[in-house]
Amino acid sequence: MPASHNVAVLLEDGLLTLNRAVGVLRRRNVPIECLALKPSGTAGVSELTFVLKTDAATAGRVVQQIHKIIGVRDVVLVATEDSTTEVQS
Amino acid sequence: MTEMLTGAQILCRSLVEAGVDVIFGYPGGAIMPFYHALGDHPRLRHILVRHEQAAAHAADGYARASGRVGVCVATSGPGATNLVTGLATAHMDSSPVVAITGQVPRAMIGRDAFQETDIIGMTLPITKQNYLVQDVAELAGVVAEALAIAQEGRPGPVLIDVPKDVQNQKTEYRSSQPSQDPRAGARGQSLGSQSLTPGASPLTPGASPGNVQDGVREAARLIAAAERPLLMIGHGVILSSAYPEVRALAEKTGIPVITTLLGISAFPEGHPLFLGMPGMHGEVRVNRAIQHADLIVGIGLRFDDRVTGNTAGFAPRARIVHIDLDRAEIGKNVPVAVGIVGDAREVTRRLAAEVSPRTCERWLEEIREFTRPRPAAFRGDLAPETILASLYEATGGRCTIVTDVGQHQMWVAKLYPYRRPNTHITSGGLGTMGFAVPAAMGVHLARPGETVWAISGDGGFQMNMAEIATMVQEKLPVKMAVFNNGYLGMVRQWQQFFHGKRYSCTPIWSPDYVKLAEAYGIPGWRVKQAAELWDVVAQANDHPGPALVEFVIEQEANVYPMIPPGGSLSEPIEAEPATAAGD
Numbered sequence: 001m002p003a004s005h006n007v008a009v010l011l012e013d014g015l016l017t018l019n020r021a022v023g024v025l026r027r028r029n030v031p032i033e034c035l036a037l038k039p040s041g042t043a044g045v046s047e048l049t050f051v052l053k054t055d056a057a058t059a060g061r062v063v064q065q066i067h068k069i070i071g072v073r074d075v076v077l078v079a080t081e082d083s084t085t086e087v088q089s
Numbered sequence: 090m091t092e093m094l095t096g097a098q099i100l101c102r103s104l105v106e107a108g109v110d111v112i113f114g115y116p117g118g119a120i121m122p123f124y125h126a127l128g129d130h131p132r133l134r135h136i137l138v139r140h141e142q143a144a145a146h147a148a149d150g151y152a153r154a155s156g157r158v159g160v161c162v163a164t165s166g167p168g169a170t171n172l173v174t175g176l177a178t179a180h181m182d183s184s185p186v187v188a189i190t191g192q193v194p195r196a197m198i199g200r201d202a203f204q205e206t207d208i209i210g211m212t213l214p215i216t217k218q219n220y221l222v223q224d225v226a227e228l229a230g231v232v233a234e235a236l237a238i239a240q241e242g243r244p245g246p247v248l249i250d251v252p253k254d255v256q257n258q259k260t261e262y263r264s265s266q267p268s269q270d271p272r273a274g275a276r277g278q279s280l281g282s283q284s285l286t287p288g289a290s291p292l293t294p295g296a297s298p299g300n301v302q303d304g305v306r307e308a309a310r311l312i313a314a315a316e317r318p319l320l321m322i323g324h325g326v327i328l329s330s331a332y333p334e335v336r337a338l339a340e341k342t343g344i345p346v347i348t349t350l351l352g353i354s355a356f357p358e359g360h361p362l363f364l365g366m367p368g369m370h371g372e373v374r375v376n377r378a379i380q381h382a383d384l385i386v387g388i389g390l391r392f393d394d395r396v397t398g399n400t401a402g403f404a405p406r407a408r409i410v411h412i413d414l415d416r417a418e419i420g421k422n423v424p425v426a427v428g429i430v431g432d433a434r435e436v437t438r439r440l441a442a443e444v445s446p447r448t449c450e451r452w453l454e455e456i457r458e459f460t461r462p463r464p465a466a467f468r469g470d471l472a473p474e475t476i477l478a479s480l481y482e483a484t485g486g487r488c489t490i491v492t493d494v495g496q497h498q499m500w501v502a503k504l505y506p507y508r509r510p511n512t513h514i515t516s517g518g519l520g521t522m523g524f525a526v527p528a529a530m531g532v533h534l535a536r537p538g539e540t541v542w543a544i545s546g547d548g549g550f551q552m553n554m555a556e557i558a559t560m561v562q563e564k565l566p567v568k569m570a571v572f573n574n575g576y577l578g579m580v581r582q583w584q585q586f587f588h589g590k591r592y593s594c595t596p597i598w599s600p601d602y603v604k605l606a607e608a609y610g611i612p613g614w615r616v617k618q619a620a621e622l623w624d625v626v627a628q629a630n631d632h633p634g635p636a637l638v639e640f641v642i643e644q645e646a647n648v649y650p651m652i653p654p655g656g657s658l659s660e661p662i663e664a665e666p667a668t669a670a671g672d
Contacts, residue, residue, distance in 0.1 A: 016213075019210070064416060065417050
């Protein structure tokens with residue numbers, strides 16, 4: 001059942017690491033609702049957050065794949081919002 | 090002791106000091122400083138290939154046969170892009186390869202300079218890590234780190250892109266330097282313990298050593314309770330040399346063993362517990378065993394679609410224990426009852442120690458009843474089975490066989506009796522036609538004392554047959570076998586079964602392979618009859634240099650049985666469909 005999954009990633013500064021992390025979303029063919037990058041509060045580390053619109057198993061797999069990227073320090077599923085009540089057009 | 094060296098010299102020195110003794114490559118403008126420095130390093134043997142794709146496959150073959158990192162080198166632009174298929178092949182099959190590419194000078198990057206390409210961007214999804222080295226002072230550390238990352242954990246390819254001016258830049262170099270944590274540059278030092286929400290990690294069970302033991306205990310309990318258990322072993326068993334541990338586990342419990350395509354040779358054929366290969370072209374009894382099993386213990390495999398068929402119908406009665414080094418593989422393709430993240434050898438050793446001795450006699454008897462007579466797939470007397478029997482006899486089974494992709498690959502996988510570990514090398518995940526001939530060169534360099542046979546179809550052989558010249562120039566005595574049926578046979582088989590027998594673009598013309606061999610100055614034979622077979626194969630095998638044998642086989646032979654793509658393992662095709670589907 002598709003739901004919105006909020007994922008937060010701590011990653012080292014640098015376009016290559018960011019590119020790799022975002023590339024996983026494309027490579028694994030997962031739709032995203034939004035994506036943001038901000039300083040983490042620690043020098044040299046950024047926090048990437050995105051919202052996936054997918055089922056829980058797929059969201060879990062994305063977290064696993066991003067966790068493998070060299071330069072990623074941590075990744076967690078922050079929250080899941082059930083979207084079954086969304087209006088169907 | 091420190092000395093001033095150029096980036097190119099540092100590349101060579103770093104490789105030599107890391108123990109690299111052979112590299113596969115092709116020079117060009119942006120990598121010329123490296124090739125200039127190479128002349129001062131005779132311990133670093135360079136194999137000049139005829140196409141950079143072959144360099145990547147050869148490095149891959151070297152890595153798979155030796156367990157060490159294979160290294161390939163190319164120039165910028167087309168040289169780098171030609172590596173891509175080889176790197177993707179290594180990535181899919183978890184092979185430790187390091188690619189070094191030249192890049193245009195830093196000031197030209199981003200300006201669409203001559204032979205400039207974004208090889209970093211192109212290889213992001215098919216490498217474990219890649220680097221654009223912008224400062225020569227970082228180069229030695231990057232090389233050490235790349236070699237370590239390629240090999241550690243689940244192996245895979247790493248690419249280092251070095252701009253030409255960085256190759257020419259000088260800096261201080263200290264011999265055998267980075268003995269520090271090779272990942273320090275990538276992981277940093279001071280930030281390692283930082284986390285978003287400590288303790289809230291959603292990652293799979295078994296990630297910490299304590300959980301491994303819990304997983305092992307639970308797996309042992311499931312093994313004790315199972316009536317129809319199976320062991321399925323894959324490439325991870327070969328990568329971690331877990332042969333004695335797997336054998337000990339199988340023999341202590343009496344559980345029959347299935348080897349995936351990349352797991353072939355990890356368990357000896359002929360062992361009473363050996364069952365064979367599963368999946369799309371697996372024997373009927375193997376797939377039926379999977380469908381009847383109540384427990385599958387998978388070690389170092391991915392449960393990929395060629396193994397499972399339609400996952401909805403895969404092993405419907407079985408609980409699955411999945412042991413893999415890569416936690417992202419656990420539960421990726423099939424739901425698991427117990428996931429254990431760890432090295433195949435270590436986890437299997439612990440599991441073998443934990444399980445109680447048992448037997449599976451009734452289950453083995455049941456599986457024996459699943460056996461069907463092999464369908465008569467071949468007309469004429471030069472059947473692939475006979476060819477492979479002659480190869481086994483000529484080599485005494487003491488050779489490594491490298492296969493390409495297609496029908497011959499499946500015949501070799503199913504019919505050649507592998508009894509020695511890691512003697513079957515093939516492109517499994519990516520299914521790269523053209524792999525066998527160049528990869529076999531790398532295998533030979535890793536195992537110079539052993540005969541290496543590259544077996545290809547007439548399609549795949551023609552993709553990289555230019556490497557015969559490399560074998561001649563570099564004196565690489567690879568034996569090449571071409572199964573010539575005049576078709577792209579596996580595609581033709583699919584057309585026969587699923588596309589109304591419309592053989593669209595699959596008939597393929599070949600040159601006269603005997604004359605081709607002659608043109609390269611190597612012996613060549615054409616075998617059409619089984620009567621000629623044994624003598625020719627023995628001669629080719631005993632020839633001290635490279636040799637080529639063409640086997641003219643039945644044009645429309647098929648690989649049976651076959652699970653249709655997306656089909657269930659319970660529904661094999663065992664004969665040509667009476668009425669072909671499709672249009």
